[in-house]
Amino acid sequence: MKKIGVLGGGQLGRMMIQSAMNLNIQVKTLDPDPNAPCKAMAHQFVEGSINEYFTVVEFGKDVDVLTIEMENVNAQALIDIERQGIVVYPRPHHIQMIQDKRVQKQFYLDNGIPTSPFVLLDSKDELEEYEDFLPAVMKVGKGGYDGRGVQVMKSKADFEKGFDAPSVLEKMVDIDKEISIIAARNPSGDITTFPAVEIVYHESNLVDYLLSPASIPSDVEERAKIIAYDLLEKLDYVGLLAIEFFVDKEGNVIVNEIAPRTHNSGHQTIEGNVTSQFDQHIRAILDLPLGDTSRRCASAMVNVLGEKGYTGEAKYEGVEEILAIPGVYIHLYEKKFTKPERKMGHITIIADDKEELLEKVDKVKTHFKVIA
Amino acid sequence: MKKIGVLGGGQLGRMMIQSAMNLNIQVKTLDPDPNAPCKAMAHQFVEGSINEYFTVVEFGKDVDVLTIEMENVNAQALIDIERQGIVVYPRPHHIQMIQDKRVQKQFYLDNGIPTSPFVLLDSKDELEEYEDFLPAVMKVGKGGYDGRGVQVMKSKADFEKGFDAPSVLEKMVDIDKEISIIAARNPSGDITTFPAVEIVYHESNLVDYLLSPASIPSDVEERAKIIAYDLLEKLDYVGLLAIEFFVDKEGNVIVNEIAPRTHNSGHQTIEGNVTSQFDQHIRAILDLPLGDTSRRCASAMVNVLGEKGYTGEAKYEGVEEILAIPGVYIHLYEKKFTKPERKMGHITIIADDKEELLEKVDKVKTHFKVIA
Numbered sequence: 172m173k174k175i176g177v178l179g180g181g182q183l184g185r186m187m188i189q190s191a192m193n194l195n196i197q198v199k200t201l202d203p204d205p206n207a208p209c210k211a212m213a214h215q216f217v218e219g220s221i222n223e224y225f226t227v228v229e230f231g232k233d234v235d236v237l238t239i240e241m242e243n244v245n246a247q248a249l250i251d252i253e254r255q256g257i258v259v260y261p262r263p264h265h266i267q268m269i270q271d272k273r274v275q276k277q278f279y280l281d282n283g284i285p286t287s288p289f290v291l292l293d294s295k296d297e298l299e300e301y302e303d304f305l306p307a308v309m310k311v312g313k314g315g316y317d318g319r320g321v322q323v324m325k326s327k328a329d330f331e332k333g334f335d336a337p338s339v340l341e342k343m344v345d346i347d348k349e350i351s352i353i354a355a356r357n358p359s360g361d362i363t364t365f366p367a368v369e370i371v372y373h374e375s376n377l378v379d380y381l382l383s384p385a386s387i388p389s390d391v392e393e394r395a396k397i398i399a400y401d402l403l404e405k406l407d408y409v410g411l412l413a414i415e416f417f418v419d420k421e422g423n424v425i426v427n428e429i430a431p432r433t434h435n436s437g438h439q440t441i442e443g444n445v446t447s448q449f450d451q452h453i454r455a456i457l458d459l460p461l462g463d464t465s466r467r468c469a470s471a472m473v474n475v476l477g478e479k480g481y482t483g484e485a486k487y488e489g490v491e492e493i494l495a496i497p498g499v500y501i502h503l504y505e506k507k508f509t510k511p512e513r514k515m516g517h518i519t520i521i522a523d524d525k526e527e528l529l530e531k532v533d534k535v536k537t538h539f540k541v542i543a
Numbered sequence: 544m545k546k547i548g549v550l551g552g553g554q555l556g557r558m559m560i561q562s563a564m565n566l567n568i569q570v571k572t573l574d575p576d577p578n579a580p581c582k583a584m585a586h587q588f589v590e591g592s593i594n595e596y597f598t599v600v601e602f603g604k605d606v607d608v609l610t611i612e613m614e615n616v617n618a619q620a621l622i623d624i625e626r627q628g629i630v631v632y633p634r635p636h637h638i639q640m641i642q643d644k645r646v647q648k649q650f651y652l653d654n655g656i657p658t659s660p661f662v663l664l665d666s667k668d669e670l671e672e673y674e675d676f677l678p679a680v681m682k683v684g685k686g687g688y689d690g691r692g693v694q695v696m697k698s699k700a701d702f703e704k705g706f707d708a709p710s711v712l713e714k715m716v717d718i719d720k721e722i723s724i725i726a727a728r729n730p731s732g733d734i735t736t737f738p739a740v741e742i743v744y745h746e747s748n749l750v751d752y753l754l755s756p757a758s759i760p761s762d763v764e765e766r767a768k769i770i771a772y773d774l775l776e777k778l779d780y781v782g783l784l785a786i787e788f789f790v791d792k793e794g795n796v797i798v799n800e801i802a803p804r805t806h807n808s809g810h811q812t813i814e815g816n817v818t819s820q821f822d823q824h825i826r827a828i829l830d831l832p833l834g835d836t837s838r839r840c841a842s843a844m845v846n847v848l849g850e851k852g853y854t855g856e857a858k859y860e861g862v863e864e865i866l867a868i869p870g871v872y873i874h875l876y877e878k879k880f881t882k883p884e885r886k887m888g889h890i891t892i893i894a895d896d897k898e899e900l901l902e903k904v905d906k907v908k909t910h911f912k913v914i915a
Contacts, residue, residue, distance in 0.1 A: 172877075185564070189561055189564065192557070192561065192584065192877070193872070193873055193874045193875060194862075194873060194875060195859075195875040195876075195877050197583075211569075211586045212564065212584065214583045445869060445870055445893070454866065459862070459863060459866050460863060460866045460867035462866070462869070463869035463870060465869075467839065467840070468839070487567075490566075490831070491831060491832060494826065494831050494832045494834070495832035497817060497834070497835035497837075498817055498835060500565070501565055501566060502565045503565060503566060503567040504567075505544075505564070505567050521817075
């Protein structure tokens with residue numbers, strides 16, 4: 172029986188375990204939170220920091236493959252583990268590159284991957300030189316997540332909100348759609364991409380819901396897919412890579428950001444596609460044949476976020492109402508406490524066509540609430 | 544967070560846990576085998592006998608609902624637990640009835656549920672009186688399982704192979720097809736049935752593979768469905784009930800046997816239907832709205848049995864070959880040791896039509912083997 176080690180014990184690891192079970196794969200998880208979503212489900216749960224060098228090195232010693240479910244891990248530890256002969260997928264230098272948005276952008280530029288124009292800054296003082304570059308978005312190189320470390324710069328007046336850290340200033344894109352493609356590559360070099368999904372953002376910058384298929388022309392999807400293949404090949408990547416694209420008002424497709432792991436924009440694949448992103452990640456890192464990524468039907472994914480104004484032990488409202496709708500799948504992450512906008516779960520909705528799908532999305536969003 | 548207690552920690556409990564996770568339901572499992580398939584996955588695994596009165600009573604004390612994943616449990620313990628106010632679904636007296644094939648058959652007769660003609664015997668000596676009743680099948684009332692406790696009686700010469708225990712002698716049915724319908728009823732009285740599946744038996748009397756849809760006329764399926772509704776209503780049943788039917792050469796539909804739980808003939812619902820049998824069982828026992836049972840596509844289920852001639856630590860051959868076929872899902876049960884014909888897992892196959900489905904079934908059966 173193979174043993175996979177996973178850095179991070181959150182919902183992504185939890186759903187990976189649900190997949191791994193089917194192949195008799197043992198999953199060992201490292202997470203600092205004793206109540207992490209993987210706690211009860213992992214074959215072995217180790218409480219500890221994924222950022223602490225010696226903890227990560229020690230954790231990786233006895234696994235067949237080491238992988239991650241979030242990218243802010245101690246990459247140096249992974250590099251050293253790999254040198255000792257332990258298989259680590261995605262490869263540590265890819266994780267390290269993706270951890271720094273500056274290095275990521277430079278890679279796109281150097282390798283002909285379409286992305287928005289940018290300049291690299293060492294501190295906010297340098298903003299003064301780039302007034303002509305506005306409107307733009309300033310992003311810290313390292314440590315940003317879910318909207319943190321990101322600041323829109325519309326005019327000079329916004330400069331004071333800038334970050335005093337090595338950052339990237341990206342020219343604002345006149346966005347028409349945001350789409351995501353989840354790609355996978357195994358060590359044998361096989362590549363697959365899931366069909367593009369359309370991401371609809373909530374005001375808080377967390378994903379509100381997503382739709383599959385994305386309502387984009389087929390040539391736009393085809394160009395995104397070609398970029399995805401190109402990116403994985405140029406990186407010599409192994410594992411799952413989530414690629415978020417902007418489609419601008421002129422139909423240009425450019426890479427926004429990538430994540431070296433299973434991704435929120437792929438949750439609907441569990442019910443909506445022949446193979447799920449979690450199955451695909453496991454297939455990729457174990458060098459198994461990659462699965463069929465075809466859509467089985469139209470699907471949507473709604474994030475379940477803690478309701479504003481409620482903090483404490485989580486209660487779920489509307490379970491009965493939404494389970495009465497055909498083709499609605501609740502996925503909760505076993506997080507004991509809710510707080511405003513905490514990601515507590517997701518709901519997948521399947522339907523025969525888009526109209527029916529959006530009606531169901533609306534009902535789900537109306538009825539289902541996490542309170543305390 | 545609700546806590547479900549499950550008597551039995553085998554593969555059915557394991558797949559129930561995969562479903563329960565999605566609703567933040569804690570699962571506590573009782574099984575005598577310290578290496579049972581649920582061991583690593585249950586929130587709480589209690590090693591102990593499901594037949595031992597005090598073990599079962601103690602186990603049931605702190606759960607919201609107590610259920611089963613196999614029927615040979617201590618039913619008296621469940622009856623007493625229910626008297627103490629613990630919710631037990633399926634209801635203990637139904638489990639008790641189903642444990643005894645004699646009582647089961649008598650119930651069908653008394654309630655107008657079509658079944659084969661039968662006589663009740665107290666010992667094999669009584670067989671002499673029923674030579675005219677042959678060909679027939681003798682089944683022990685209690686304790687038979689997967690072909691054990693069942694003996695075909697073609698002529699008087701077979702009488703010596705009879706059982707010296709309270710038994711039922713059932714007139715042999717001229718079987719055209721064997722089908723199964725999985726039905727569910729919640730405490731509110733809602734009933735659903737999954738579409739009929741066709742069961743193809745292996746020479747060893749274990750299920751070889753099953754097909755959905757069953758290749759039967761729609762009126763045959765309709766009659767089976769009506770019998771299923773009738774049976775659940777007359778029993779005032781709660782939970783999942785698997786109903787195996789014979790369809791005879793004249794198109795008559797009669798009940799063969801029932802099981803008060805999730806069932807081997809429902810595994811393909813995980814990928815093949817909108818709701819899986821495991822989700823449906825949880826919905827039923829928690830009095831949630833029952834899910835849509837519609838088929839999403841054609842599906843088949845192949846049992847993964849230990850290869851003859853191999854006993855020891857299990858190894859799986861052909862994983863790569865069959866994962867390369869689109870729409871093939873491996874489900875292994877984390878059983879460490881294999882022996883001839885031990886049920887080690889199952890494989891679900893989905894396809895757009897029956898021809899494609901049977902081609903894939905053939906490939907799966909050719910390539911996939913459990914050896915030691």
